Amino acid sequence: MTDLTKLTLAEARDGLAKGEYTSVELTEAHLKSMEAHRNLNAYITETPEKAIEMAKASDAKRAKGEAGKMEGLPIAVKDLFCTEGVQTTAASHILEGFKPEYESTVTSKLFENGAVMLGKANLDEFAMGSSNTSSYYGNAINPWKGKDGKDLVPGGSSGGSAAAVAANMALAATGTDTGGSIRQPASYCGIVGLKPTYGRCSRWGIVAFASSLDQAGPMTKTVRDAAIMLGSMAGHDAKDSTSAPMAVPDFEAALTGDIRGMKIGIPKEYRVDGMPEEISKLWDDGVAMLRDAGAEVVDVTLPHTKYALGTYYIVAPAEASSNLARYDGLRYGQRVMDEGDSLDDMYMKSRAAGFGKEVQRRIMIGTYVLSAGYYDAYYNKALKVRRRIYEDFANAFGTVDTILAPTAPSAAFAIGENEGDPVKMYLNDVFTVPASLAGLPGLSLPTGLSSEGLPLGLQLIGKPFDEETVLRVGGVLESAANFTAKPSGLEG
Amino acid sequence: MSSLDKETVRRIAYLSRINVSEEGLSELAGDLTRILDFVEELQEVDVEGCEPLTSVADLTLPLRKDEVTDGNIQQKVLSNAPMTDAGCFVVPKVVE
Numbered sequence: 001m002t003d004l005t006k007l008t009l010a011e012a013r014d015g016l017a018k019g020e021y022t023s024v025e026l027t028e029a030h031l032k033s034m035e036a037h038r039n040l041n042a043y044i045t046e047t048p049e050k051a052i053e054m055a056k057a058s059d060a061k062r063a064k065g066e067a068g069k070m071e072g073l074p075i076a077v078k079d080l081f082c083t084e085g086v087q088t089t090a091a092s093h094i095l096e097g098f099k100p101e102y103e104s105t106v107t108s109k110l111f112e113n114g115a116v117m118l119g120k121a122n123l124d125e126f127a128m129g130s131s132n133t134s135s136y137y138g139n140a141i142n143p144w145k146g147k148d149g150k151d152l153v154p155g156g157s158s159g160g161s162a163a164a165v166a167a168n169m170a171l172a173a174t175g176t177d178t179g180g181s182i183r184q185p186a187s188y189c190g191i192v193g194l195k196p197t198y199g200r201c202s203r204w205g206i207v208a209f210a211s212s213l214d215q216a217g218p219m220t221k222t223v224r225d226a227a228i229m230l231g232s233m234a235g236h237d238a239k240d241s242t243s244a245p246m247a248v249p250d251f252e253a254a255l256t257g258d259i260r261g262m263k264i265g266i267p268k269e270y271r272v273d274g275m276p277e278e279i280s281k282l283w284d285d286g287v288a289m290l291r292d293a294g295a296e297v298v299d300v301t302l303p304h305t306k307y308a309l310g311t312y313y314i315v316a317p318a319e320a321s322s323n324l325a326r327y328d329g330l331r332y333g334q335r336v337m338d339e340g341d342s343l344d345d346m347y348m349k350s351r352a353a354g355f356g357k358e359v360q361r362r363i364m365i366g367t368y369v370l371s372a373g374y375y376d377a378y379y380n381k382a383l384k385v386r387r388r389i390y391e392d393f394a395n396a397f398g399t400v401d402t403i404l405a406p407t408a409p410s411a412a413f414a415i416g417e418n419e420g421d422p423v424k425m426y427l428n429d430v431f432t433v434p435a436s437l438a439g440l441p442g443l444s445l446p447t448g449l450s451s452e453g454l455p456l457g458l459q460l461i462g463k464p465f466d467e468e469t470v471l472r473v474g475g476v477l478e479s480a481a482n483f484t485a486k487p488s489g490l491e492g
Numbered sequence: 493m494s495s496l497d498k499e500t501v502r503r504i505a506y507l508s509r510i511n512v513s514e515e516g517l518s519e520l521a522g523d524l525t526r527i528l529d530f531v532e533e534l535q536e537v538d539v540e541g542c543e544p545l546t547s548v549a550d551l552t553l554p555l556r557k558d559e560v561t562d563g564n565i566q567q568k569v570l571s572n573a574p575m576t577d578a579g580c581f582v583v584p585k586v587v588e
Contacts, residue, residue, distance in 0.1 A: 332572035383544030439548030
């Protein structure tokens with residue numbers, strides 16, 4: 001029998017439909033792979049019993065002719081999605097042991113469509129990071145290795161999700177993206193990651209980081225897989241007032257392979273000073289592939305690009321400081337207090353012990369920029385610049401169908417690199433943050449290798465609610481790039 | 493513009509309700525100053541006549557009828573609390 005963990009989501013779906021194997025077999029194969037690759041620390045919580053139970057129920061459902069769109073397909077769930085009765089930590093100590101009494105909308109939809117949960121994937125604490133090194137439960141490790149064999153970061157914040165998919169420990173995974181947290185780890189691990197339009201997927205039941213930016217999306221092996229999975233995650237939800245009351249299209253049908261006459265924008269501001277030669281080349285190669293497929297390549301300008309990171313690192317911490325005020329040591333989560341402590345003492349001790357360094361930094365920056373006397377100079381100013389960035393994209397999309405750019409300024413870096421200076425770590429998000437601020441869909445897919453033999457991704461940014469164009473162009477780019485390399489750290 | 497001193501950081505830490513040690517305050521003053529320097533470049537952007545963008549969701553927030561749609565889940569609400577008593581959350585004494 002073929003190795004079931006090497007299948008794509010689409011192949012497994014079709015194989016299950018043909019009765020070539022059962023969901024239980026598929027699930028067991030993945031559980032075995034999870035055991036074999038525990039060194040990658042891709043999961044915070046494995047749920048093998050629940051997985052087998054769900055797989056059995058799925059096989060029974062299929063036997064009755066009631067197969068859903070994700071029927072029997074085992075996936076990893078980022079540990080930021082609340083899962084009923086299963087520990088949900090957001091990779092923070094403060095939520096250790098927290099077992100939600102409810103299921104997030106996105107995971108509910110996936111499970112209704114038949115998906116099987118293998119476990120909860122590792123991430124940066126509260127999704128704040130670009131390296132998965134801020135998790136209280138240890139670093140997740142990239143299955144790819146550089147020439148010196150050092151452990152590399154899988155990217156972040158959805159690093160465990162990306163590592164799990166790249167190492168065949170899940171057919172696919174859910175991720176969330178606030179400033180690049182789906183796309184950047186997808187690029188670092190050589191997989192596909194799609195951040196949908198803000199409002200496409202419900203945020204209900206996802207541990208909140210920055211509510212005006214957070215968006216759930218699929219992390220998969222192929223563009224087709226992303227289209228399939230997004231179809232089961234998306235849709236209006238009355239419980240999230242910013243979720244869009246729009247019909248969910250058949251995303252897979254968008255993969256026609258035909259992009260003739262489409263206009264692809266190339267933003268000159270993304271060609272930043274000091275961009276590594278291999279990233280420039282990757283981008284140029286991508287442009288050539290799309291041109292060869294019959295698309296028209298057009299230069300566009302996004303003049304406020306250089307202000308996106310600064311804007312993001314005001315807006316996101318401001319929202320985080322407000323969202324994370326809920327961790328008060330009273331209703332859920334860790335409580336630290338000593339005899340005779342006041343309410344304030346308890347808050348301050350619980351939060352100091354429960355939050356890691358980066359989370360504390362961001363809460364404090366957010367608190368500062370929202371505090372009396374600084375609100376206008378920082379927060380309000382950032383919101384105005386955010387509108388300028390939004391308008392840049394709106395103008396560009398007046399002439400082009402989608403925009404092509406690199407996903408990240410480098411390949412995956414070694415664990416420990418970029419630590420010690422928060423700002424240096426933030427620079428990883430330079431190409432992903434602008435689309436986040438504008439709420440636009442972005443798809444990252446691997447199209448080449450670095451000189452070290454590590455995967456590099458390109459991203460396609462689309463118009464609001466036009467994931468279909470992004471997927472269509474992504475499908476063509478994927479075929480042209482023919483990226484077949486596999487992680488070097490995973491022999492056997 | 494802004495170099496944060498220890499006293500300012502102490503105030504922010506209190507507003508954030510996070511206990512920070514004396515050494516921690518100095519380290520944070522450095523980190524937070526670095527971040528504020530980094531975002532300083534926003535000041536050069538001309539935003540004359542520009543409305544703040546608070547949400548990219550092009551929606552009017554929906555209203556629903558003001559009616560009870562949920563409830564009777566006391567056990568669920570309390571199930572993750574660090575300390576409960578007689579169906580209530582327990583907090584440190586707040587009134588003398």
